[in-house]
Structure formats: structure tokens, C-alpha cells
Amino acid sequence: MTATLNIGLARASLETKLFFRQRDAVIFTFSFPIILLVLFGSIFEGDLEGTGITVAQLYSAGLIGAGVMGVAFQNLAIGIAIDRDDGTLKRLAGTPMPRAAYFVGKLVSSLVLAVIEVALLLAVAVLLFDLELPTDPARWATLAWVLTLGLAGAALLGIAVSSLPRNAKSAAAVVSMPYVLLQFISGVYIPFTELPSWLNDVAAIFPLKWMCQGLRSVFLGDAGAALELTGSYELPKVALVLGLWLVGGLVLCLATFRWTNRGEG
């Protein structure tokens, strides 16, 4: 168990190193949500129905959620599909490395990336769009558990989805579609009040909507609760759904994970 954890952490440091040495991936992964935040924040100015909350602040909360999902879900799923394609997984499977160490490495390295991503987005939101950082420690605690649960759930989902693409070339297309769709229906870009109720129901199945809802509770505060569909941030429900995804994602991973490309195993 300790061996698995130690090797897992060594893999995490290796994975993180590998990520930062791929300049284009670094720039694209981190800048995408930041550019969107600057763009949306600049286009849509003004307050939301007398709550004192600006549209830019609303987008900040949503894009932090989307950014975390980008790192955990998209980046991870594409990364694993590439590992499967270029021989990384096959090579590892031929060594005595505990198999779980590979996943520990992926999860911990995406946690590192997510923390950096959130810090960057928060800095932009605070500097450009007057987002107020919470002063109440309870809200920071909420931020911590929402991000941890959301990240872990999204990462496990990413690991499961990584088995869908036939090879690394198709991975970006296969993985990006559900990610982009989820952002549109989960209240990241378009206010959920403008979506038909059935789409809101679909979004409620997936973790992104709940992660964003939890993040709004942290950054928009009590005044923003009135904007929610139910008039409340429903934090217990957020915890429940994200927790369920964690378990479901784990089961899905164990059932679908392949150490080789389809047709080779």
C-alpha cells in the first residue's frame, strides 16, 4: 500500500514534469478558460437583477468549474489515450509497478494542475472583475471539498472515457465533444434559466452543474442564491451528486479500462 502510494507520487511528479515540458499543452490548457473569462467578462457588463452581482463574477464561478473539469476530465482522458497509443501503458504493464500507482499519478498530477488553474482564474477574476474572495473560512472549506470531489469525479470519468477513442488521433475529438456540451448545459456559458427544463434535468445528471453550483455558493454568496433555480445552492445535494459520481466513476473505470488499444488486447 505504501509502495503503491510512493510510486504513485513519483509518477505524479513525473507526469507533472512531462506536462510542463509540453509548452503548447501548458499554454492551451491554462489560457483557454482565462481567455474565455476575459472575453465574457468584457462582453457582458452590468449587474444581475439588483443582486449586486456582476455577470463577470457569475462567469468567474462557472469558468473555474469548467477549468477544473478541463484539467481533470479532458486533459486526463486525452493524456491516457495517448499513453495507450504510444506504448506507455504497455511498457508499464510489463513492469512490476502496482497498477494503481498509475492512477494515483494521474489523479495527483491533475490535482496540481487544477490548483494552478483555479489560482490563475481567481487572480484574473479578482484583478479584472472585482470578484471578492470569501472571508468566511466556512466558504473556503466549501471551495476545498467542492473542488476535491468535483475534480476526483471528473478525473475518474476522464479515465473511463479514455477507453472510448480508438487511438490517440481521435481522442481530442471524442473527448472534447461531451466536455463542450456539458459546459453549455451546465450553466457555464449560458444561464440555466434560459435552458428548457429537460436540458437542466440532463445537466443535473453530470458533475459539472453541481460543481459550478457549489462554486457559486463560495464566490457569489447569499445574495446569489436567489438566482438559482431552486432559490438555494443545495450544498448537501451538491455533495451527494459529486460523491455518487466518485463511486460511479470508479466502477466505470474498473469496468472499462484497457492497457492496450482496441484490437491489440
Next chain:
Amino acid sequence: MTTAIHVRGLTKRYGEVQAVGGLDLDIHTGEVFAILGPNGAGKSTTVEILEGYRKRDGGEVSVLGVDPGHATSAWRARVGIVLQTANDAAELTVRETVRHFARYYPHSKDPDEVIAKVGLSEKAGARIRQLSGGQRRRVDVALGIVGRPELVFLDEPTTGFDPEARRQFWDLIRSLAAEGTTIVLTTHYLDEAEALADRVAVIAKGRIVAEGTPHTLGGRATASARVTWADGYAETDTPTALVRTLAEKYDGEIPGLQIVRPSLEDVYLDLIGGTE
């Protein structure tokens, strides 16, 4: 002589295709064993079953006394695998990669020693992406041997090498063999098998069609020889007698004398052709 690999009646089928159809194989501890065979003959399937990558349909397989169908990590620590196509970890340096892989093994060798052994000391700080094809395969070998394996699988290790790089690579394999490591080598190059292997097996249509030392394979040593000289030629089972006769006839040196036995390539092509 102890047995490193013992296979009896191995079978594997992919849908309608019988990739391996009742294959027997014995590889002794400490020998360099080459497996030859055309693409699609069942060579890779057999080796991947031995490596624990693939499940077999039937037969008996023991590698270092363990059934690779139920590979444990303790067993994997004793086996080194040098893969045919791996392009991973391009942005890591040679040293980072070898050091990292050393962590997976309970009794690993010193990473810097391994890097020196595969001849990459000067490139230890270079990123793998910047290496030539031959240097990259040396990294693969380094990763395959860093765990101090008793048995190493090398899958077509010199494909795409220039002649000089191949010779250097052969020296590396020989030095591994000299340490007592059992080596199982698959290759398309018959000169490679001849240069490195103690014994050779030819696989065709999922079976072993011939097995022996490179010099005796397929009756090579006893096959009739073709004797050629300035004024004629003859196929004979007793070339020495013929040469003696000729020497008397010419009273000394025989002009343009050549005695040729079938090359390993002749024997090989004959063996795999015979199964068509």
C-alpha cells in the same frame, strides 16, 4: 541444464484465425534464443503470451516457473521486456526515465551504471525526443534491464538500424548474455540470429517448423554442398572427396574454388516456403 521457458501445445485463436496452433518450445536458462518467422506466423502472439500480455486459449506455459497467464508483480520483477514500438516519455531525459523505472523493481541496478552499459552516458541528460532511433532503442533496453531481470525479451530490436548501430547493439546483447541473462529475441534478420543466438526456432503458421543451432538448422550442416571451380561445378554430399580428386587433377591449387552450403537464409526461406 535448467529450463527458463517451457511450452507445450500452446494455442491461440483470433476469431476465425488460428494464430498459434499447438506450439512446443523449450528455452534453457542462460541461452540466447532467437525466434524467426514471417509476419503473421504467430511469432508476436507467442512472445506476448510468454510476456504475460496476452491470454492463451490452451496449452501449458511456464516462464521462470510461473504461468504468465497469472503474472504477479514478483514475477514481472524477474522479467525484462524490450518493446518493439514505444515512443513514450519523449520529454523526459534518459536519466530521469531510467531512474524512475528503477523504482519499480525491488533489486534494481544503479541507473547510471545501466545507462553506461547501454552506451548512453553522454546522452544521460538529453531528452529522449532528441535521440536517434538507435539511441532510443538503447533506452528501451536500459528500461528492460534496470530491474536486474533473469530473462529479457527483445522484440525485433534492431529494425531500422544502420549497419554500424546494429553491430554495436549486438555487442550490447552479447554482454548481457555473458552475464548469464536468458535472452529471447525475435527478429527478421537472419544474420542477426546467426550472430547472436545459441539456438534458433522458426515459426510458421503457428507452429515451430524447425529448431536448432544456427549452423545445423534445417539440416544445414549436412545439406549437400555446391562445389564450384574454374571449369565446372557439382552438388555433392562429400565435398572433401571431390576437392581431393580435383586437387590431384590440377596438381595443387584448384582455380576459382568455392564450396557453399545453404545459408541460414536459404534454409529459412525453404522452411517457411514449405508451409505455404
